[in-house]
Amino acid sequence: MISILRSIWFTFLHAFHKRETQGYPEKKPYLPPRYRGRIILSRDPDGKERCVACNLCAAACPVDCIALQAANDYNERRYPLFFRINFSRCIFCGFCEEACPTYAIQLIPDFEMGEYDRQNMVYEKENLLISGEGKYHGYNFYKVAGVDMGVKGIGKGENEEPPVDLKDLIH
């Protein structure tokens, strides 16, 4: 009996508590920088596309919503000919970002992607590619990679030894 009255009283006291509701469309909530929202493709500090079309993100994606095709430019540098993400299937798990060796694909704190037409949820490369570096600044994959793509020569990188001539070791 007492506990019934007690719970009625405490419920009544809630009338004077602060309301938990977030007035979403008027008041935007704070989203931390690592919030997993809309996906973008970022560029190098020198403005080149970071994506090397390695297909790792497409392989990691649990719902298979990434499609891309690799191509080589005049410099023999790989880039995606098209890059397509179907956001109506994406579950924003962030696996693609984790799988990417070049920090090209990134999830950003934006989730307002409502569309009236389902087809509009399929984002092409021109919708995904931004002109900046996204969350990771100053990273250039070819500065640490083992291939020469005009960014640095083989063995010229920081903490990188010059290549060893294997035939030399035989003598």
Added chain:
Amino acid sequence: MKYVFIIAGVLLIPLTIAAGLIWVERRLLALFQDRYGPNRVGPFGLIQVLADVVKIFFKEDWIPPFADKAVFVMAPGILIATILLTFAVIPFTDNFLVLDSNIGILFFLGNSSLGVYSIVLGGWASNSKYSLLGSIRASAQMLTYEVFMGLSLVGVVMMADSFSLREIVEAQQGGWFFIPQFVAFLVFFIAGIAETHRTPFDIPEAEGELVAGYHSEYSGMKFGMFFVGEYLGVTLISSLIVTLFFGGWLGPAFLPPAFWFFLKTGFFICLFILIRASLPRPRYDQLMELGWKVLLPIVLLNILITGAILIYNSSL
């Protein structure tokens, strides 16, 4: 002519209040749960009621093929009719009432018993097991609680020496009855919640186990009518509590009597909603046990003691 106005008023006021309660209940529940509730449509979300009504009117009004059609259609009407009829004997003020019946309380008790038919027939005609289970529970619960509801009023009737609700209010000029009849007030309040089958006594429509109880098969405005009936019931019980125990329209003279009546009724409606917000549903056998083993002896004792005191006082 005056009677036409009064009848129209008595019909319209409870219906308007019942419709408004949809909004009031959602806002108040939200308040008790640290939310906002409907606040989009119109100022403070007031137009929400209208939006709800429009929506419910445009819903498909479907009668299941296995249902007993005539009874199925009639059932929600019975509920609303019996409750609206009862409002006829409620004195809003000393001259704003339809029928100053000298059996007012009996009229109310009779009507609320008839209201059970709505639920029993609704569940029966739906021809589905959950509806039937719900209406079985409802009839058992309402039969039980009607007993204490009637008995708890005996004390009031003895003190006022009348069954007429108007005379009961006038007998409270010396002091409201909830002080000498506090036990009866509590029992009547509990029975009132059970009578309108509101949470925590809503086991006839316990959605966790029975889908929606007796109105599982209802849709569209027929479903809406069960809900309006529930809110009408809440308004009715609140106004009866006010009339029987809290001096009806009586109050300090600086405000008109009707205002006092509505103020007090509003308070009890809010109390109904507060109780809904705070208490869980009991088990079915607990509900029955509380009724027969606790409330029944209490009201009987109350009648005995009230009677003894009255006889003692009159013999002085």
